Amino acid sequence: MSIRGLFTPITKIRRQVFEEIARFAYERDLKSDDFYYFYESPYRIIPGEVAKYRDSVFKERTIIRERIRLAMGLPLRPTTSYQNLTDGMKECASSKKQLELPLVTVIPFACEACKPDHFKVTNNCKKCLAHPCTSVCPVNAVSIGKDSAIIDSEKCIKCGRCREACPYGAIIRSGRPCAEACGAKAIESDELGRAKINQDKCVACGLCIVSCPFAAIADKSEILQLITAIRSGEKVYAIIAPSFVGQFGPLATPGKIISGIRELGMDYVMEVSYGADIGSIHEAEEFMEHVPDEKPFLGTSCCPAWASFAKATLPDYAYCIADTNTPMVATAVKIKEHDPNAKVVFIGPCIAKKIEATYEDVAPYVDYVITYEELMGIFSAKGVELTELEESEFDVEASADGRNYAVSGGVANAVINTVKNRDPQREVPVMKAETLAECRKMLLLAKAGKATGHLLEGMACSGGCVGGPGTLSAIPRASKDVKAFADKSNFKTADDNIYLNIKK
Amino acid sequence: MAKKIVVEVCTGTHCVLMGSMHMMDSIASLAEIREEMGSTTEIEVKAVPCLNLCKSGTRGPFVIVDGKTIPQAEADVVMAEIMSHCNDECSNCDC
Numbered sequence: 301m302s303i304r305g306l307f308t309p310i311t312k313i314r315r316q317v318f319e320e321i322a323r324f325a326y327e328r329d330l331k332s333d334d335f336y337y338f339y340e341s342p343y344r345i346i347p348g349e350v351a352k353y354r355d356s357v358f359k360e361r362t363i364i365r366e367r368i369r370l371a372m373g374l375p376l377r378p379t380t381s382y383q384n385l386t387d388g389m390k391e392c393a394s395s396k397k398q399l400e401l402p403l404v405t406v407i408p409f410a411c412e413a414c415k416p417d418h419f420k421v422t423n424n425c426k427k428c429l430a431h432p433c434t435s436v437c438p439v440n441a442v443s444i445g446k447d448s449a450i451i452d453s454e455k456c457i458k459c460g461r462c463r464e465a466c467p468y469g470a471i472i473r474s475g476r477p478c479a480e481a482c483g484a485k486a487i488e489s490d491e492l493g494r495a496k497i498n499q500d501k502c503v504a505c506g507l508c509i510v511s512c513p514f515a516a517i518a519d520k521s522e523i524l525q526l527i528t529a530i531r532s533g534e535k536v537y538a539i540i541a542p543s544f545v546g547q548f549g550p551l552a553t554p555g556k557i558i559s560g561i562r563e564l565g566m567d568y569v570m571e572v573s574y575g576a577d578i579g580s581i582h583e584a585e586e587f588m589e590h591v592p593d594e595k596p597f598l599g600t601s602c603c604p605a606w607a608s609f610a611k612a613t614l615p616d617y618a619y620c621i622a623d624t625n626t627p628m629v630a631t632a633v634k635i636k637e638h639d640p641n642a643k644v645v646f647i648g649p650c651i652a653k654k655i656e657a658t659y660e661d662v663a664p665y666v667d668y669v670i671t672y673e674e675l676m677g678i679f680s681a682k683g684v685e686l687t688e689l690e691e692s693e694f695d696v697e698a699s700a701d702g703r704n705y706a707v708s709g710g711v712a713n714a715v716i717n718t719v720k721n722r723d724p725q726r727e728v729p730v731m732k733a734e735t736l737a738e739c740r741k742m743l744l745l746a747k748a749g750k751a752t753g754h755l756l757e758g759m760a761c762s763g764g765c766v767g768g769p770g771t772l773s774a775i776p777r778a779s780k781d782v783k784a785f786a787d788k789s790n791f792k793t794a795d796d797n798i799y800l801n802i803k804k
Numbered sequence: 805m806a807k808k809i810v811v812e813v814c815t816g817t818h819c820v821l822m823g824s825m826h827m828m829d830s831i832a833s834l835a836e837i838r839e840e841m842g843s844t845t846e847i848e849v850k851a852v853p854c855l856n857l858c859k860s861g862t863r864g865p866f867v868i869v870d871g872k873t874i875p876q877a878e879a880d881v882v883m884a885e886i887m888s889h890c891n892d893e894c895s896n897c898d899c
Contacts, residue, residue, distance in 0.1 A: 307826035
């Protein structure tokens with residue numbers, strides 16, 4: 301079981317931190333360097349003096365302080381020497397993009413140091429006469445101790461036979477929720493047994509953040525820089541990912557969401573599904589031209605966590621991942637061609653997009669990346685009541701296929717349709733995988749030559765982008781909402797989209 | 805005659821931030837349990853626009869169960885409240 305997809309005290313605290321920073325960003329005097337506000341923040345978020353979640357309110361508040369620093373885009377403070385809470389805030393409270401890696405980090409003293417994956421005998425063990433746990437173990441790792449069965453973890457190969465054999469269900473498998481969520485196998489341990497992220501392996505899918513039951517992992521945010529840009533009078537364009545539909549409440553229709561973003565002071569709102577349409581055509585052409593002769597298979601490029609994971613896992617086949625601009629980049633490029641001085645913020649479900657926006661070839665186009673959860677914190681801080689707003693529309697529409705990029709299978713389907721538009725006879729066999737663990741299996745098949753001629757759709761999140769770590773809506777509800785909005789488009793495939801060739 | 809409970813969940817900005825969509829999912833999940841319990845009470849979940857209850861400073865989400873307002877609602881409290889209404893129905897019979 302996992303806490304993923306449930307609303308827990310952790311979700312609440314995370315969102316309160318976003319709201320807290322957004323409120324500061326809107327209320328502060330832009331010319332002032334006063335950050336006293338943040339000394340009080342932990343007391344607003346953790347009121348009273350009775351600890352609710354951990355051993356003391358003092359520890360709870362100290363963790364909040366680190367979360368605040370991260371959410372402002374700052375690094376954690378060292379635990380072994382003194383540093384003021386507000387150090388560095390002056391520099392980061394500007395509209396300048398400054399996200400520095402690592403993006404996803406463990407707050408070490410919030411980590412419970414859960415023991416890595418292991419089998420364990422619980423107190424349900426009755427030390428029974430039959431003790432089948434010992435006789436089924438192929439490596440002699442289970443013995444009967446004074447009070448119960450004992451598993452020698454040095455010998456144990458985690459086959460699970462003892463667990464299956466126990467008539468009392470006394471043997472369980474337990475591990476680290478963060479490591480179980482991490483398909484890239486990037487979770488390691490520090491010298492105190494706490495989780496530590498191997499940044500060389502981490503692709504910032506962000507699933508550990510929403511899977512840790514102790515809220516010990518967090519990423520950095522650009523809420524403060526975005527709001528400062530808006531308040532400083534910069535022209536800010538919002539581009540919103542295809543999975544946005546239904547994320548802000550069942551009554552916040554796409555039209556009301558567009559109005560809400562404008563209410564925040566952003567001049568223009570565009571759907572990233574438009575960039576998806578550009579990508580579908582490019583990827584279809586790349587597929588028709590190069591697969592299978594020059595490239596044995598073609599991997600989709602839109603999910604940055606999948607794309608960088610695939611390139612790291614199979615470096616010899618890195619050229620088989622499409623070199624198409626991701627929908628985010630394609631949309632941002634279009635805007636900057638039209639208005640080079642604009643600032644572009646990508647609003648999406650994704651944490652890996654924050655890393656993508658730091659790539660050398662992407663950074664000039666995408667200035668900030670924020671998640672739906674962060675945007676909701678901004679709406680709440682600014683008092684934007686979505687349910688009370690009038691409906692607006694996107695000026696430039698995307699096709700149904702582009703809008704369906706948000707749901708697993710949607711990308712492959714869009715590429716197939718654009719291939720068929722060009723050559724109805726051309727077959728496009730597809731393999732697809734959700735979660736990086738599944739993507740790894742798909743890549744191994746590709747390496748073994750079993751994906752020749754295929755289009756490989758990879759998604760780091762379960763369900764596709766609608767399952768991203770920065771979402772608010774449950775996956776089944778979100779998938780349904782995305783499809784309903786896609787059906788409203790006037791264009792079926794990317795080729796039908798009349799806006800693609802019009803110069804704005 | 806089957807009784808019906810109306811549960812209104814505020815889906816204004818602040819309440820959605822504080823988890824009202826998950827609250828609706830939790831309430832919807834009660835339908836299965838209700839059947840298992842043999843209760844015939846029907847549960848109707850309604851998403852309502854901002855109730856303006858958060859403006860006084862009390863935190864959301866706000867849920868109204870059969871006319872009774874629950875502020876800072878947590879799923880366990882709301883589900884227990886709804887289930888207690890379902891039990892009322894049951895206390896009239898032999899189960």
